Amino acid sequence: MDIIEMRKFRRREQGEKMKVKDVGERALISTIHRLQAIVPMGYLGIGDDAAYLPPSPAGWLISQDMLVEGVHFRFDWITPEQLGEKAVAVNISDIAAMGGIPKAILTSIAVPGNFDVEVIEALYRGMAKALDRYGAVLVGGDTVSSPDKFTLDVSVVGHPGAKGPVLLSGAKPGDRLFVTGRLGASYAGYMLLCHNVSWPSTSIQHRSVLQAHLAPVARVEAGQQLGALAHAMTDISDGLVNELKAMTRFGGIGARIEAERVPIDQATQMVAKEYGQDALDFALYGGEDYELLAAVPPSRAREAELLCLRCGVPITEIGVVTDTLGIHVMRDGEELAVDERKGFHHFALDQD
Amino acid sequence: MDIIEMRKFRRREQGEKMKVKDVGERALISTIHRLQAIVPMGYLGIGDDAAYLPPSPAGWLISQDMLVEGVHFRFDWITPEQLGEKAVAVNISDIAAMGGIPKAILTSIAVPGNFDVEVIEALYRGMAKALDRYGAVLVGGDTVSSPDKFTLDVSVVGHPGAKGPVLLSGAKPGDRLFVTGRLGASYAGYMLLCHNVSWPSTSIQHRSVLQAHLAPVARVEAGQQLGALAHAMTDISDGLVNELKAMTRFGGIGARIEAERVPIDQATQMVAKEYGQDALDFALYGGEDYELLAAVPPSRAREAELLCLRCGVPITEIGVVTDTLGIHVMRDGEELAVDERKGFHHFALDQD
Structure with a gap:
């Protein structure tokens, strides 16, 4: 038992929780280090x-x-491990x-002194769990x-795929637009949290969208598969419309998508209905879905679908890259007004 | 004039300062981008x-x-550009x-919405100035x-020198211990700031130590020169004693240094005297000097001195690596008590 463990043991005997300020940075780093996987040969890790x-x-x-308490997360909504x-x-x-392969992360945390050390331990346990899943390791950072x-x-650092980095730009008119997974679920989860429905909720639909918001999954394998074929790719962190705008920023191009094709699952539809909202808005403007949006040349479209399905990730063709500017969303043959400023951003500053 | 400039112009006409919350992240990123040097071929920069x-x-x-307002800096002490x-x-x-060569940085900032955009501009101007000095570029980051x-x-990312990364560990008994520049000046500057002597002070000595604290210089060229010869190296960010302890953590080694040899300049001596303190304590425990500490085999000691002087950086031999544990500081033939917990740390958590 090292010193941090001993202190903790004594405090726990007394029913107290150990605070970060009692421990100091070096002991905290030791704890963090112990919770992580072994750093593979070739990498030099924490401590230098x-x-x-x-x-x-x-x-x-x-x-x-960067994630800031009170802006990107609240500890009454998300567990430290989920965070x-x-x-x-x-x-x-x-x-x-x-289209890359993640290899290592560095993590800086700024921690209030009265924080429970247990919270930090849980946080790094959550990181270790995710790193295991994606095959990456913690190699450094800062604790202040x-x-x-x-x-x-x-x-995060990683290697590009075999064809090099797949950029946000590079889409060409006629490219088919694909998205992985489902959209809007994260925003549905966020809406539940705003209405005091917290994790774990009793309803399976609620759990599903809360999970999408609190524990999203990165599409690493699908990214590598799609990346080998796509002209352009990005992850959907700021809502589909914003990502389409970013993707068509240069080169005089635009995008037309079919609202009916946008993949929105039943749980998201249900939550939207519960609060009198249109689930399509969640998908178009909600953000934090972390699905992929890829522009694939038409000749490779079927191949893209097959490769993605082969790694177990649903994929949907939602539209096409156009040779005219603007994002056009069609529903029942009519064009919906696209409002880039639609009020689905969580925070004034975090619009992108 | 782009939209951010136009808004600023109008506001300035009205004598108002533009706030971050009025601008949004994308406009802020454009501003940041404009202030930076062109990203060289081969690197892909901001925006993807x-x-x-x-x-x-x-x-x-x-x-x-990571640097946190109120912990690592205060805006009444440091200008945004200096920061x-x-x-x-x-x-x-x-x-x-x-011993490496800096190449690129990524910067994440978390900004309160009521912050003046001018402050952010000044901050990135300061970064651009430093990047120019060190030959590196801004390639990404986050704005929240x-x-x-x-x-x-x-x-920050960089290349290792020709002999690979020079580690903190690797010192051998008999190695000569060298430090670049002067020590304790940063702490003297910090002490002035704590006593309401702010930048720019009227006294040249005050300016010197305030400069050491507010605008330290990284020893990049000296690091490459020393790195080619040193068994072990680190920068002195946490006071000499702490760095010596870190350097001798493994391998059953220790260090003996001569207090009289520790390079402390007159300005630091003067400020210490002004406040009834021992300037040696500033050097041993003060921190934030960002000078280099290197363990060099005796056969390469003169070469190390020459190479360092040739790049215009003062260098001083202060002691030796021992084959016994512990850090021993000798003054006038007597050993000084080394107190690792001596109260020269600015913050409870930031002990390392």
């Missing part, structure tokens, strides 16, 4: 000034995402969106104190 | 899901450091400590809102 990523003939992809899992998944989703809110910033 | 680092036969080094410069410098110092405090997390 910098981590080392071995040579890769394909180069490296790197992305960074750890989600923080890793949403970062790895950025690597999946480039915060005066008030808990903040978590994760960097 | 992940940034791309080209293949490197030597691999990559990566490090991440940007410092955030980049302290991260690049971790690459320098591995914060309910309260400003938080900044920087990741």
Whole structure:
């Protein structure tokens, strides 16, 4: 039993919880280290000034995402373990969106001193669980104190797929637009949480959309399969319309999608109905779905579907890239007004 | 004039400052992008899901450091531009400590909505200035809102030097211990700030130590030179004693240093005297100096000195690695008590 364990043991004997401020950074790092998988040969891990990523003939992809308590999550909505899992998944989703293979993460946390050490342990257990799932390891980061809110910033590095990084740009007129999985479920989950329906809810539909919001899954394997065929790809973190706008930003192109084809599951439909909302809006503007959106040349469309299904991920063709500007959403032969400012963003600043 | 400039123009006409919440993330990213140098060929920059680092036969080094308002900095002490410069410098110092060559950074910021956009612009101007100095570029990151405090997390990536990464461990008994520059100045600057002497002070000595604290310089070139010879190296971010302890953690070794040899400049001596303190304590326990500490085999000691001086960086031999445990500080032939918990840490959690 090391010193951190001993202190914890004594405190637990006394029915007290150990606080971060009683432990100090080095002991906290030891705990974090112990909770993680062994860092493979070639990587140098936690404890030195910098981590080392071995040579890769394909180069490296790197992305960074920050989550702030009270902005991106609330501890009365999400368990620390779910938060750890989600923080890793949403970062790895950025690597999946480039058709890449995640390899390692670095995690910086800013922790208020009166935080329970148990919460940090649970957080890193959640991260370890997600890292196991995606075959990546924790190689470094930073642990600092915060005066008030808990903040978590994760960097993820990975290799590009065999054809190199798949960019957001590169879509061509005539490309078929595909999305993986289902859309809008995360927003449905968020809506439940806003109405005090918390995890784990008793209803199976509620659990399904809460799960989508609290424990999203990155589409790593599907990303590699689609990435080998796609002209352009991204993950749907900010709602389908915003991602389509981002994808068609350059080159004088646009997109036309069929509302009926947008994959929205029954649980999401049910929750939308419960609150008098249109589930399509959840899918178009809701965000945090972490499904993939890919523009695939028509000649490879059937192949894309097959490859994706072969790795167990549903895939749906929802529309086409056009040679005119703008995002057009068709329903029953009529065009719906697309409102990019539609009020489905959680936070004033986090619009993208 | 783009839309952000136009809005700013109108607001300035009316004598108002533009707030972050009025602008949104995408406009903020455009501003940030405009302030940065062109991303070189081979790197893919801001705006995609992940940034791309080209293949490197030597691999990559990566490090991440978080700075929190009210914990690591206060806006009444440091200008936003200085903060940007410092955030980049302290991260690049971790690459320098591995003997590496910095190449790119990613920056995540969490910004309260009522923040002036001008502050963010100044921050990124400071970063751009530092990146220019060190020959690195901004390739990505995240911009989110914060309910309260400003938080900044920087990741830096770089190449290892010709001999690979220089680790913290690896020192051998008999190795000579060298430090670059001067120690304790940053803490002297911190002490002034705590006593309401702010930048720019009228005294040249005050300016010198305030500069050391507010705008430290990473020893990138010296790091590459020393790294080619050193058995072990690190940057002195947590005070000399803590770094010596970290360096001698494994292998049954220790260190003996001569207090008289520890490089402390006159400005630091003066400030310590002003507040009835021992300047040696600033150097041993103060932290945030970002100088290098290297363990060099005796046969290469003179070479290390020469190479370092040739790149214009002062270097001092302060002691030796021993084959017994413990850090021994000698002054006038007597051993000083080394107190690892000596109260020179700024913050309860940030002990390392």
